[in-house]
Amino acid sequence: MTEYDLPDRVVADVVTLALAEDLGAAGDVTTLATVDAASVARAALAARQDGVVAGLPVAERVFAAVGQGRVVFEYGSADGARVSAGEVLATVSGPVRDLLTAERTALNLLGHLSGVATLTRRWVDAIAGTGAHVRDTRKTMPGLRALEKYAVRCGGGVNHRMSLSDAALVKDNHVAAAGGVVAAFRLVRAAHPDLALEIEVDTVEQARDVIAAGADLVLLDNMSPALMREVVAFTRGRAKLEASGRLSLDNAREVAETGVDYLAVGALTHSAPVLDIGLDLGE
CATH class of the missing domain: 3.20.20.70 (Aldolase class I)
Structure with missing residues (x-):
């Protein structure tokens, strides 16, 4: 949970459905074919635009579901924070296969929720x-x-x-x-x-x-x-x-x-x- 009271049960259900859509019956066939199972790396989730972050715990849940304990998620920001283009929001480290398999699902949810938070903040600022x-x-x-x-x-x-x-x-x-x-x-x-x-x-x-x-x-x-x-x-x-x-x-x-x-x-x-x-x- 966060200070904004993120509904944990809903997060679990959304992540499960989203990964089922992405993985299909055979999983990430491209990554499985091109990335060695022993390959590990560290990656950054970084903002490409100025905005307000929302959904970092949701992204974390995606990497956790794919990684099954193999991926470490480290926060570089927090939900509700204003961020600038280029700012690192979080880092993930673990098997490259896990990172690439979780990437799009995590970014879809994080980008959408951050977009909602960013637009909301514009309205809030307008009537401050x-x-x-x-x-x-x-x-x-x-x-x-x-x-x-x-x-x-x-x-x-x-x-x-x-x-x-x-x-x-x-x-x-x-x-x-x-x-x-x-x-x-x-x-x-x-x-x-x-x-x-x-x-x-x-x-x-x-x-x-x-x-x-x-x-x-x-x-x-x-x-x-x-x-x-x-x-x-x-x-x-x-x-x-x-x-x-x-x-x-x-x-x-x-x-x-x-x-x-x-x-x-x-x-x-x-x-x-x-x-x-x-x-x-x-x-």
């Missing part, structure tokens, strides 16, 4: 000092949600619900099905009185109605900063407010300065570019 927090969504890759949300935490963001049963989120289709925003709020609250409940609104009037009904977390969908400021003004701290839709790094600070508590950013997980990280033998 406003009091608002950057929050992720459920727009994650199936099977990788827990790790991607971990990477968001490494980047300084905070998490929304993990699953549909962790908390209730009433969206526009629920409102339509229930016959109105207040009706939907009351139906969910009655069914789950102790569950965290957030309700989406797209007008100031809807926001007034649900806050008057007792909502304590309201998602302001596709509202302009001017309308958000209006909602913040009459809410007066009675409910937490989350901005969603039409958000970008260019307008993030303007939105945060309206006084909302959260910015919901699906792009943290669904559009994060991979952080380029490589493995170099002989380092």
Whole structure:
């Protein structure tokens, strides 16, 4: 585990599946054919770009699973750290066959998670000092949600619900099905009185109605900063407010300065570019 609470069971399951995809029925046939079984080496996992690291323990687990005790993994950095291009994040030493067999699986996971952390940090930096927090969504890759949300935490963001049963989120289709925003709020609250409940609104009037009904977390969908400021003004701290839709790094600070508590950013997980990280033998 790390200070960001990496889910160990999920790591084990993801690594097992990822290695099964890579190794197939016969293993790394190229490496087995070209590398002598007695050959040993040391290699560096190094950043090719500036960014924020996430997933080093996941990479370690990959090398451990392939090496079965033959590979030594040494940390040169830590998850959540800002790193520069050329910086060594970790070193691995052991049989060359093991290092090359584990390489791509480890780099795929480490690069993806570091990319999520890096993009999250850009958003966090963009709104620094406003009091608002950057929050992720459920727009994650199936099977990788827990790790991607971990990477968001490494980047300084905070998490929304993990699953549909962790908390209730009433969206526009629920409102339509229930016959109105207040009706939907009351139906969910009655069914789950102790569950965290957030309700989406797209007008100031809807926001007034649900806050008057007792909502304590309201998602302001596709509202302009001017309308958000209006909602913040009459809410007066009675409910937490989350901005969603039409958000970008260019307008993030303007939105945060309206006084909302959260910015919901699906792009943290669904559009994060991979952080380029490589493995170099002989380092």
